[in-house]
Amino acid sequence: MTAVNQVLSRIDTNIDQSVDRLFELLRIKSISTDPAFKNDCRMAAQWMADQLTAIGIPSQVRDTTGHPMVVGHRTSDDKPGPHVLFYGHYDVQPVDPLELWETDPFEPRLVEREDGSKMIVARGADDDKGQLMTFVEAARAWIEETGDLPISVTVMLEGEEESGSPSLQPFLEENKEELAADLALVCDTNMWDRETPAITIMLRGLVGEEITLRGPDKDLHSGMYGGAARNPLHVLADMVAGLRDDDGRITLPNFYEGVIEMPDHVKAMWDNLNFSETAYLGGVGLTQPGGEKGRTVLEQIWTRPTCEVNGLWGGYNGEGFKTVIPSEAHAKISFRLVGDQDPQKVRDAFRAYLAEKTPEDFELILHPHGGDPALRMDFDAPALAKGQAALTEEWGKEAALVGSGGSIPIVGKFKTILNMDSMLIGFGLEDDQIHSPNEKYELSSYHRGIRSWARVLDALSKD
Amino acid sequence: MTAVNQVLSRIDTNIDQSVDRLFELLRIKSISTDPAFKNDCRMAAQWMADQLTAIGIPSQVRDTTGHPMVVGHRTSDDKPGPHVLFYGHYDVQPVDPLELWETDPFEPRLVEREDGSKMIVARGADDDKGQLMTFVEAARAWIEETGDLPISVTVMLEGEEESGSPSLQPFLEENKEELAADLALVCDTNMWDRETPAITIMLRGLVGEEITLRGPDKDLHSGMYGGAARNPLHVLADMVAGLRDDDGRITLPNFYEGVIEMPDHVKAMWDNLNFSETAYLGGVGLTQPGGEKGRTVLEQIWTRPTCEVNGLWGGYNGEGFKTVIPSEAHAKISFRLVGDQDPQKVRDAFRAYLAEKTPEDFELILHPHGGDPALRMDFDAPALAKGQAALTEEWGKEAALVGSGGSIPIVGKFKTILNMDSMLIGFGLEDDQIHSPNEKYELSSYHRGIRSWARVLDALSKD
Known part of the structure; x- marks a missing residue:
């Protein structure tokens, strides 16, 4: 033996x-x-x-x-x-x-x-x-x-x-x-x-940011200030929504710089794995692939970069209703990177995007997370x-x-x-x-x- | 006496x-x-x-x-x-x-x-x-x-x-x-x-909805599913962002039906109140009116309808990062109504908007709040x-x-x-x-x- x-x-x-x-x-x-x-x-x-x-x-x-x-x-x-x-x-x-x-x-x-x-x-x-x-x-x-x-x-x-x-x-x-x-x-x-x-x-690599957006210096009554004061949650939702276009592509400038297409023989090997998209998505209660159009699910998760909201919160989330305009809104957002995408360039582009979307009298506070290619x-x-x-x-x-x-x-x-x-x-x-x-x-x-x-x-x- | x-x-x-x-x-x-x-x-x-x-x-x-x-x-x-x-x-x-x-x-x-x-x-x-x-x-x-x-x-x-x-x-x-x-x-x-x-x-009147959007049937790892599974927080952010255009107007179809312009003598009376927009906004740490363009702040808060996010939450909001795609996203959203706006029509239009934006394999759960003209x-x-x-x-x-x-x-x-x-x-x-x-x-x-x-x-x- x-x-x-x-x-x-x-x-x-x-x-x-x-x-x-x-x-x-x-x-x-x-x-x-x-x-x-x-x-x-x-x-x-x-x-x-x-x-x-x-x-x-x-x-x-x-x-x-x-x-x-x-x-x-x-x-x-x-x-x-x-x-x-x-x-x-x-x-x-x-x-x-x-x-x-x-x-x-x-x-x-x-x-x-x-x-x-x-x-x-x-x-x-x-x-x-x-x-x-x-x-x-x-x-x-x-x-x-x-x-x-x-x-x-x-x-x-x-x-x-x-x-x-x-x-x-x-x-x-x-x-x-x-x-x-x-x-x-x-x-x-x-x-x-x-x-x-x-x-x-x-x-895939990872770049993340924790975002705090501070608008009014206190929580406001939406009756007294609604229509006059910008709502940090609305601004943050706008930032998040604008990151993806209708085809599931990320909209940051030059985001796809360094993304590499797989050679045909690699795609062929993967096609032979008999991967079932229906079973993969069905296993978590979904039926529709939600990523970039025109890509297989294996491509989407192995070879394509993404942007995900890992957490988003602000305002009243208890039972019932509270008609408040919150002072702050928060999010944790991360990007998965592929190929030769540069984590620092992605972070810079993201931060520039957020800064540009931040109203003049709002404060944007960022805490970096990750940063690996x-x-x-x-x-x-x-x-x-x-x-x-x-x-x-x-x-x-x-x-x-x-x-x-x-x-x-x-x-x-x-x-x-x-x-x-x-x-x-x-x-x-x-x-x-x-x-x-x-x-x-x-x-x-x-x-x-x-x-x-x-x-x-x-x-x-x-x- | x-x-x-x-x-x-x-x-x-x-x-x-x-x-x-x-x-x-x-x-x-x-x-x-x-x-x-x-x-x-x-x-x-x-x-x-x-x-x-x-x-x-x-x-x-x-x-x-x-x-x-x-x-x-x-x-x-x-x-x-x-x-x-x-x-x-x-x-x-x-x-x-x-x-x-x-x-x-x-x-x-x-x-x-x-x-x-x-x-x-x-x-x-x-x-x-x-x-x-x-x-x-x-x-x-x-x-x-x-x-x-x-x-x-x-x-x-x-x-x-x-x-x-x-x-x-x-x-x-x-x-x-x-x-x-x-x-x-x-x-x-x-x-x-x-x-x-x-x-x-x-x-102003009020119509509100508490929204739960359910996507995947469990929280997912954003590395394993990111790019393939749609993120409920992203979809909800998209719904919220789409409610307002760049001029601060609400985009729901027929939303402004019943909104009434004030007669000139009322506007004149209000102009005589010596209302300071700067002081009003400055009192809550703001400098820019955030509502509809081309309206005074008094008009914005007294005579114009609004849409506010009173609460929004989902995913991980503790310390540090958790790279999750959450199963659910939640929001509390309310509209302030003016003039002869019909609360039921506004609710119906809002619900139709949300349903239309809900991906086929997601579940949309609504709880009404308020409903007064x-x-x-x-x-x-x-x-x-x-x-x-x-x-x-x-x-x-x-x-x-x-x-x-x-x-x-x-x-x-x-x-x-x-x-x-x-x-x-x-x-x-x-x-x-x-x-x-x-x-x-x-x-x-x-x-x-x-x-x-x-x-x-x-x-x-x-x-």
């Missing part, structure tokens, strides 16, 4: 304990965007460092000005293959609306379906605690079974991925040498479907072929090379600061409800995800 | 007790729009009925399907002058944002300024508890001093004015005969300025001349005949159901911050308001 097969067998034997360890992590309320959970984030970081150290990857909690990083190393000059830097994030999204959760988001449970399949339900079950633990448990199995890892591994876990990663850039810059490696492995993406593994080769992987990287082969072997189905609509800021930073490519392998499914109530992770994603990483580590150690 | 002079003298002597009684009423948290304050509303009604009965206007708390009415009578067939129906409302607006109040909104206090003037600060200090108590205290002084009122008086106090008056119409219809009178007196309006009393002769008073009514003379005598300055941008639904109902004109006399000031934090009422408004009603009651009893 080869080493990797012994490792796989150990993973199968110990899967219950692997689930228990994940549950421990899921119970920690590490919501990074809300300052009320600061201590919980630190607890999650400490838990991760303790775990990694215990399995033989000596690790530390490293302070930043925000939530801490966790960094660990198990490297050796005489090991074959590339030195990899594994990345995941231990922070999670907020849980609101809490009333839509069937059970406590931080009390994980294993739910068995009628067909015998099981899922892990909790905030972070997929994004990204379940995902990062697939790698950690694979490493554990390798070390427990063989006394070592097949290749050199550095682990870096972040605690601010869901809140714009403010500490990431300075941390990478300050620890450039320590974090140097040949290739980053990132576990924060999806499989193509329940049976088909995937490596994500394109990621899109990313594309090199199709010819040797690690890509090895990763693809390992996944194909585990799942018995050709691993798909796909795009992803989401942003993973770390990937751009690895490229620009550490000059390192990233291989994105993850085991999430589209219906995992990440960022939504009742987030889940398939037990099969977790179990076979651990097995997949065991195989990928093995494959990378071979010529 | 004439009877009225004795009454005025008694009012001056007892002003401190009059203030104490108002404070008792202000301590009751009668927020009608929020079901959590249902019992408080009933307490306020009971307090009013007890007060009126005690001073010699036998009164009862009368149940409705919502908050109760208070009705009392002191009438006699051999009294001179018209039988008047006095109206006020004991309910108040919500207090949010609570953090902007300097002190507890329901713990009234008397604040003395450096110049010696005093103001009463509390929710409802002006709107409408302070105002309605001016009449109650004038009636008290008349009865205490002379043993009777100079004319027949019925009092009706409402508890749902700030929440759309749902019970008003059925109550008026069921009690038509009991409430029959020659003229309604309504105390819920402003003076022209600190020195100049006013009778309001035009009121605008009102104009007869310039030649004898009571108007008497009221004007009484106010002019009390304040030493010609009482102004003005318009008002706000809606007082009762006035339309008195006209259509009881076939009765209303004379609107009130002592609020523009800077009283009604519906806003730190609402106040000048002690002079309260004291001289009581004296004014004592004079008006006297004037109406004379030929």
Whole structure:
């Protein structure tokens, strides 16, 4: 029996304990965007460092000005293959609306379906605690079974991925040498479907702004001032509405500069994925694609930039009516970027647009969020072929090379600061409800995800 | 000394007790729009009925399907002058944002300024508890001093004015005969300025809708679905933005049907009021009139219809960012009506507009609010001349005949159901911050308001 097969067998034997360890992590309320959970984030970081150290990857909690990083190393000059830097994030999204959760988001449970399949339900079950633990448990199995890892591994876990990663850039810059490696492995993406593994080769970037628009210096009675005082909510609605034309295109000047059309052979590969637009939209209660006209849904979410209102609020939202002209209106707006779009240029164009639409006697207050370009992987990287082969072997189905609509800021930073490519392998499914109530992770994603990483580590150690 | 002079003298002597009684009423948290304050509303009604009965206007708390009415009578067939129906409302607006109040909104206090003037600060200090108590205290002084009122008086106090008056119409219809009178007196309006009393002769009407727009059946990750799924907040912003054109005109079809241009002599009277647009807007931190182009501010708020967003919300509004496409978006939108605009036609046109803008796979849920036409008073009514003379005598300055941008639904109902004109006399000031934090009422408004009603009651009893 080869080493990797012994490792796989150990993973199968110990899967219950692997689930228990994940549950421990899921119970920690590490919501990074809300300052009320600061201590919980630190607890999650400490838990991760303790775990990694215990399995033989000596690790530390490293302070930043925000939530801490966790960094660990198990490297050796005489090991074959590339030195990899594994990345995941231990922070999670907020849980609101809490009333839509069937059970406590931080009390994980294993739910068995009628067909015998099981899922892990909790905030972070997929994004990204379940995902990062697939790698950690694979490493554990390798070390427990063989006394070592097949290749050199550095682990870096972040605690601010869901809140714009403010500490990431300075941390990478300050620890450039320590974090140097040949290739980053990132576990924060999806499989193509329940049976088909995937490596994500394109990621959209992200630029966001939080907007406060201040008009009258107090809330006004709409009878006394309506018709004479401009309403900040109306002005903000106007700003939002003007960002999109009737064909779903974003109207900012030069917004599409740097957007790249896919080559025909890539479009052909995607056409062969048998993607059902009806099923994809139907899964969330929709029937009509809402994006740019003349584009397939896969194009819309993988290769086209967007503008989304993530939050908008102002005035009275309690029961009944209050005929008020509010003093302030607020929005959180973000853009997904593709190809070579420049995040700074998009931000500048957006800010200029907002300023131009702000009435003379109004105040416009902006808080930036994100600011990462899109990313594309090199199709010819040797690690890509090895990763693809390992996944194909585990799942018995050709691993798909796909795009992803989401942003993973770390990937751009690895490229620009550490000059390192990233291989994105993850085991999430589209219906995992990440960022939504009742987030889940398939037990099969977790179990076979651990097995997949065991195989990928093995494959990378071979010529 | 004439009877009225004795009454005025008694009012001056007892002003401190009059203030104490108002404070008792202000301590009751009668927020009608929020079901959590249902019992408080009933307490306020009971307090009013007890007060009126005690001073010699036998009164009862009368149940409705919502908050109760208070009705009392002191009438006699051999009294001179018209039988008047006095109206006020004991309910108040919500207090949010609570953090902007300097002190507890329901713990009234008397604040003395450096110049010696005093103001009463509390929710409802002006709107409408302070105002309605001016009449109650004038009636008290008349009865205490002379043993009777100079004319027949019925009092009706409402508890749902700030929440759309749902019970008003059925109550008026069921009690038509009991409430029959020659003229309604309504105390819920402003003076022209600190020195100049006013009778309001035009009121705008109101039509409102609470809107829920439901798109995807759950909150979505804007990376995974952005570009493919339509965003309900974006659609709602588009609906709101499209309601107004660049000249500030409302775009609904036939919206301006029934809007009436003022005759030249009325415009001339208003021009003589020396109204400062700069001061009016500057008082709330603005410099630019925001309404229809080519109209004076007085025209904009008295004679032109408007559309206002009173509340708009959806998505993530906590700290930090959450890259979500929300499942739902919400708004509260209201129209102020003028002239002969038909509330039902405006509602129908608005609903048709919203339906047309709702994407095929979205759900549009509407809850109506209000629905009252605008009102104009007869310039030649004898009571108007008497009221004007009484106010002019009390304040030493010609009482102004003005318009008002706000809606007082009762006035339309008195006209259509009881076939009765209303004379609107009130002592609020523009800077009283009604519906806003730190609402106040000048002690002079309260004291001289009581004296004014004592004079008006006297004037109406004379030929």
